[in-house]
Amino acid sequence: MPALPCMCGSFRRTSRALTQMYENALRPLKLRATQLTILQVLSRAGEVSQGQLGEMLAMDSTSLTRTLAIMVRQGWISERRGKDRRERWLRLSGTGEAQLRRALPVWEKVQSRLRREVGEQAWNDLLQVTRQMTGLITTKGDWL
Numbered sequence: 723m724p725a726l727p728c729m730c731g732s733f734r735r736t737s738r739a740l741t742q743m744y745e746n747a748l749r750p751l752k753l754r755a756t757q758l759t760i761l762q763v764l765s766r767a768g769e770v771s772q773g774q775l776g777e778m779l780a781m782d783s784t785s786l787t788r789t790l791a792i793m794v795r796q797g798w799i800s801e802r803r804g805k806d807r808r809e810r811w812l813r814l815s816g817t818g819e820a821q822l823r824r825a826l827p828v829w830e831k832v833q834s835r836l837r838r839e840v841g842e843q844a845w846n847d848l849l850q851v852t853r854q855m856t857g858l859i860t861t862k863g864d865w866l
Contacts, residue, residue: 759779761822
């Protein structure tokens with residue numbers, strides 16, 4: 723595999739490969755990797771506004787709105803309007819909790835295989851680097 727000189731290109735290529743791997747494993751559950759991530763975040767965070775969820779995921783509003791619409795139709799997410807009609811509050815529904823419970827063993831198997839292949843230290847280092855890069859870019863992106 724050729725080295726890419728661009729940080730963005732390198733991260734995006736890795737992201738596409740990882741996404742394909744997780745989605746292949748999740749396909750029998752009719753669940754996408756992005757949807758699993760949203761279920762996991764809502765499970766941990768409880769009720770959040772759509773804006774807060776977008777910030778947590780560093781996800782643009784259009785993509786998030788499209789993904790959430792599918793998840794609401796599936797019954798995985800409950801939503802309510804805020805005081806301002808434009809504000810949406812989201813939480814995991816009972817059906818969403820059940821879907822997450824079904825997905826976790828599949829997700830854990832993929833996580834375990836990857837961790838074993840790259841080694842514990844590299845695994846932890848990669849998680850740290852991704853958190854660091856996301857934090858840097860989301861807080862100082864304009865400054866860079």
